Amino acid sequence: MPDHRLTPTHWNPRGEAEGVGPRGLPVRVWGGIPGEDGSIKILHVGESSTAAKWRGASEPSAWRREPACDKWSLCGGCPLMHVTAGGQEQARRDIVARAFAAESLPVEIGAFHASPGGESNYRHVVKLGIEFSDAGRLRVGAWGRGDRHIVPIPHCNVAAPVLRKTIASLAHWVLTLEIWPWNPDTGQGTLRAIVLRASKTTGEVLVTLVAGKHTKALSELAEHLHDDVAELAGVWFHLNEEPGNAIFTRDGEGVIGVSPLSGRDHIEERLNGVLYRIGPGDFFQTNPGLAEVLFRRVVERLAPGPDDAVVDLYSGVGGIALQVGSKAGFVVGVEEVEGAVNRAKEASRLNKSNAEFQLGRVADVLPELGKRLARTRPLVTVNPARRGLEPGVVEAIAALSPSRLLYVSCNPRALARDLAHFQTLGFRMDGPVELFDMFPHTPHVEVLAALQGPAGESGGGRPPRRKVIRG
Ligand SMILES: C[S@@+](CC[C@H](N)C(=O)[O-])C[C@H]1O[C@@H](n2cnc3c(N)ncnc32)[C@H](O)[C@@H]1O
Structure with a gap:
């Protein structure tokens, strides 16, 4: 097929530069950059979009650079490797802004935390x-x-x-x-x-x-x-x-x-001095250097005190719960993978932390947990998988009457959807969202959002006593 010309207008969530083709349908350009007028080669014309690849531009974008990998186009794991670090930051900010705009949700996008070790060697x-x-x-x-x-x-x-x-x-x-x-x-x-x-x-x-x-x-x-x-x-x-x-x-x-x-x-x-145990099949953050920065910000914005109860949902091997540790009067993590829960408990013992962990699906565990937390207004953190919160979980979290909710997400679209849902239940955004460059060269980004729970009774209760005392 002959080359065509296109000026892509934005990044799509797959890290392709996207524009509008002659039929009014999206054209997804591998290797393109929004705003750069270039020639493209059409690879496949589909019913809902056209796949193409970038061929060249008479005036290359200031963000364009040579990808530092000879497998870049074949592998596809680093779709933004042809973009400078500044351009990659802008791409991720744009992707997050579009996700919130799609939900008509006003958002302030604040700090962008770079990967501390740079853009190479970060994947663990x-x-x-x-x-x-x-x-x-x-x-x-x-x-x-x-x-x-x-x-x-x-x-x-x-x-x-x-x-x-x-x-x-x-x-x-x-x-x-x-x-x-x-x-x-x-x-x-x-x-x-x-x-x-x-x-x-x-x-x-x-x-x-x-x-x-x-x-x-x-x-x-x-x-x-x-x-x-x-x-x-x-x-x-x-x-x-x-x-x-x-x-x-x-x-x-x-x-x-x-x-x-x-x-x-x-x-x-070991992240921020906290020891973790990671086993086969366990989730753990891809870029541990950046995870330290993320976890520090989570704890700073959560600001737990000795009278607080903290509920960490989707807790994996204890990622956030163990960072909160003894800063709160009571900490419980909820996770569905049994091996991860066992390792989180063991790490809690080794860290001399007061965090306890409960095995089960969040939607199943929350109602019972709610009874233990009655008369408190807990601080809640969530860090779900890419699909975001399952049906019923937003309502179940709201039923805990949290005073503050921190949401860590690797999928801005699911995050925006869930935050919009929380807002219908009276939650309000609490400050800007922060971006964490967990996956350099990709369109993916970790986002931290904070919400205030609906105003209500202060609770006045003490955090529950720990039920599980490990030997
Ligand atoms: C993105 S990871 C977050 C882990 C942890 N916060 C960390 O930083 O290491 C999501 C975790 O949620 C768990 N998970 C997924 N669906 C779940 C569910 N319905 N109930 C409980 N845990 C779930 C996964 O096994 C995984 O460990």
């Missing part, structure tokens, strides 16, 4: 897939842009160096041991994904091999990895025979089942 979690290429070569790498074909990323410069080393060893041994990709249709092959997590504090690495069956070759792979990577703390196995793209599956009780291939079941991380 990497997920890899495995497949045969069209030419029959085995590939271990990232799921590529568009077609999701696997792209080897041995030099991925956003990954922590120790993860690059581990990825190189993994790719070598998967090939040498002839560990073939799992085919869910035929039940042949073995391996379907690999999840690597590194600690910024200790440099240790935890690897989870996700496979459709358990074979001896996986144990051999684990042994070779230990020989190559001194920092390797453990290698774990997770069985996933389900169709679809989800990496982890859960049993009927919601447990992510793992079994050891070698080593320990967790690594340790």
